[in-house]
Amino acid sequence: MIRVVVVDDIPSTRENLKKLLSFEEDIEVVGDAGDGKDGLEVTRRLQPHVVLMDVNMPGMDGITATEQLAVELPQCPVVIMSVQGERDYLRRAMQSGAREFLIKPFTGDELVASIRRVYELESKKGAYLPKTAGGAEGEPAPSRGxxxxxxxxxxxxxxxxxxxxxxxxxxxxxxxxxxxxxxxxxxxxxxxxxxxxxxxxxxxxxxxxxxxxxxxxxxxxxxxxxxxxxxxxxxxxxxxxxxxxxxxxxxxxxxxxxxxxxxxxxxxxxxxxxxxxxxxxxxxxxxxxxxxxxxxxxxxxxxxxxxxxxxxxxxxxxxxxxxxxxxxxxxxxxxxxxxxxxxxxxxxxxxxxxxxxxxxxxxxxxxxxxxxxxxxxxxxxxxxxxxxxxxxxxxxxxxxxxxxxxxx
Ligand SMILES: Nc1ncnc2c1ncn2[C@@H]1O[C@H](COP(=O)(O)OP(=O)(O)OP(=O)(O)O)[C@@H](O)[C@H]1O
Ligand SMILES: [Mg+2]
Missing domain, CATH: 3.40.50.300 (P-loop containing nucleotide triphosphate hydrolases)
Structure with missing residues (x-):
């Protein structure tokens, strides 16, 4: 099961996302939050596979929360959901460490594909890590990148x-x-x-x-x-x-x-x-x-x-x-x-x-x-x-x- 946390300040959006994802057999929404700060807390507690993050929220916005997650919980990748914005805005979102971006409005198929893609990458990650970060059996870890x-x-x-x-x-x-x-x-x-x-x-x-x-x-x-x-x-x-x-x-x-x-x-x-x-x-x-x-x-x-x-x-x-x-x-x-x-x-x-x-x-x-x-x-x-x-x-x-x- 891919465990997902939804962070969005609009309750009906959260409900819609949950409903959309409930049709997928391999995806489960395990928690949600209405702003960045709560989103961080819920993510820390539940350690989901994927976090869906809105950008504009009262209090801590989604980009700030994503930046914090990238440092604190890099194993919980973030998919940012935003309305089409200006270039600077998109740039900040890209630099925050988010793995994917969904431009609203998006379809259920796009959402599900994005979640699966991020999840699969995360689970494959171990296999591709250079030896410094885990290492093949018996080989000494090189000290240099x-x-x-x-x-x-x-x-x-x-x-x-x-x-x-x-x-x-x-x-x-x-x-x-x-x-x-x-x-x-x-x-x-x-x-x-x-x-x-x-x-x-x-x-x-x-x-x-x-x-x-x-x-x-x-x-x-x-x-x-x-x-x-x-x-x-x-x-x-x-x-x-x-x-x-x-x-x-x-x-x-x-x-x-x-x-x-x-x-x-x-x-x-x-x-x-x-x-x-x-x-x-x-x-x-x-x-x-x-x-x-x-x-x-x-x-x-x-x-x-x-x-x-x-x-x-x-x-x-x-x-x-x-x-x-x-x-x-x-x-x-x-x-x-x-x-x-x-x-x-x-x-x-x-x-x-x-x-x-x-x-x-x-x-x-x-x-x-x-x-x-x-x-x-x-x-x-x-x-x-x-x-x-x-x-x-x-x-x-x-x-x-x-x-x-x-x-x-
Ligand atoms: N796969 C591609 N399909 C279409 N256009 C391409 C492709 N790859 C490169 N280009 C075009 O070729 C141009 C040159 O690419 P790029 O600047 O990466 O080359 P370069 O080898 O770094 O050049 P320079 O020697 O000037 O540094 C780019 O402007 C880009 O539009
Ligand atoms: Mg060049």
Whole structure:
């Protein structure tokens, strides 16, 4: 049984939700509350699997209550129910640590699907936790978080889209601590993609004489959606040069002590800073595309990594923007690159363009999209504790010509 607590200030809404959910055999509403404060108390007492939380309530509002729950009872995930609001409002809701959002009015089906999804993720979580947080039998727990560096041979191939959504997918799938670092030190896009108007960037960490400590780094990190922490790139290109390889090394060192995953977005050229995170990375995600120049550049990048003595098993190739008209298929790309392709992400101009325009990444704003499932599957495949999946295929709507597949 999925045990649910309903928090909403309008008694008739609470009754309606209870009635709706009473038709589901696997869902039981075990308690309810009329404001955030009561909601916290009821949740502490009943420890439900899922909390349904309204936003506007007298006294403590739903966002504040969600923020407190995320810290105090992270095992009780929150689904926020709100009316369509302005962007800032949605942003606060996203940053509060809520797992899902239902925009009122929503249907019973949407509600039930959302509850089941959150519940299933929560129960699967144990399986995907990196070894630091539980551990596979007999293996010593590593003291450092995993470093994932996203690279590409060619600019504009989707590194930032992949880095942002992969970091969020790791957060959503593993509920571990995830930090995203924008190491595109001149024209970094992570801040705009996440709509973060945060005053502090990596520049702060390289200004002083002394080495930064965690307290300082913590203060510089911005809060992104789903509880993701973000180290932004410099505000202006001329500051990029101030960040040296040794700075990157010490910052990444600190982050790996505090986070389970550190995902790094990079610029297209292999800068000194990028080489530092290539060297230290547990996984290097190489993002390529399906044009002749892009395939050539991906092959060159793979060759460069080989000459840098990066072991093959650290490299994950992702092909982005695959469309039905592409001349190449996976086997021919793999032959050309002499490398397996872990995942092909479809070209979705409206979805991806819309997500950039709204500054709400696909994984957050479109939880049901195929692209989201693929980012999540990619995230899970990076975790060595996860089941080795030979090929993960999407169940929904495969289109002719597309090969939405994921291989290990
Ligand atoms: N799967 C996709 N479907 C449709 N459009 C996409 C997809 N992936 C990326 N794009 C588009 O490609 C553009 C470039 O993506 P992105 O900024 O992530 O690339 P990048 O490699 O980080 O670029 P740069 O080298 O400038 O940092 C984006 O504006 C986005 O609209
Ligand atoms: Mg970029």
């Amino acid at each position: 995993r470093l994932v560096t996203v690279l590409s041979g060619k600019g504009g191939s989707g590194k930032s889209i992949v880095a942002v959504n992969l970091a969020l997918a790791l957060r959503a799938e593993t509920s571990t601590r995830v930090c995203l670092v924008d190491l595109d030190l001149q024209f970094g896009d992570v801040g705009v993609m996440l709509n973060l108007d945060h005053a502090k960037t990596i520049t702060e960490l390289v200004d002083g004489e002394s080495q930064p400590d965690w307290e300082f780094v913590d203060d510089v990190l911005a809060d992104g959606p789903l509880g993701l922490r973000v180290l932004l790139g410099p505000f202006s290109p001329e500051y990029g040069d101030l960040v040296r390889a040794e700075h990157v090394r010490s910052i990444v060192d600190i982050l790996r002590r505090e986070f389970d995953w550190v995902v790094v977005d990079t610029a297209s050229q292999l800068s000194e800073a990028a080489l530092e995170v290539v060297d230290a990375a547990d996984r290097i995600v190489v993002v390529g595309q399906l044009t002749i120049p892009a395939i050539k550049d991906t092959r060159l990048m793979l060759k460069t990594l080989e000459s840098l003595r990066v072991e093959r098993d650290r490299i994950v190739v992702v092909i982005n923007g695959h469309d039905a008209h592409a001349v190449y298929d996976s086997p021919s790309i793999e032959r050309n690159l002499k490398f397996p392709v872990r995942v092909q992400l479809p070209s979705e101009p409206r979805l991806v363009g819309g997500s950039i325009h709204r500054a709400v990444p696909v994984v957050v704003g479109n939880p049901d999209a195929e692209l989201t499932s693929l980012f999540k599957a990619l995230a899970r495949s990076l975790d060595p504790a996860a089941e080795p999946a030979s090929e993960i295929k999407l169940e929904s709507r495969p289109q002719p010509g597309h090969r939405f597949s994921l291989r290990r």
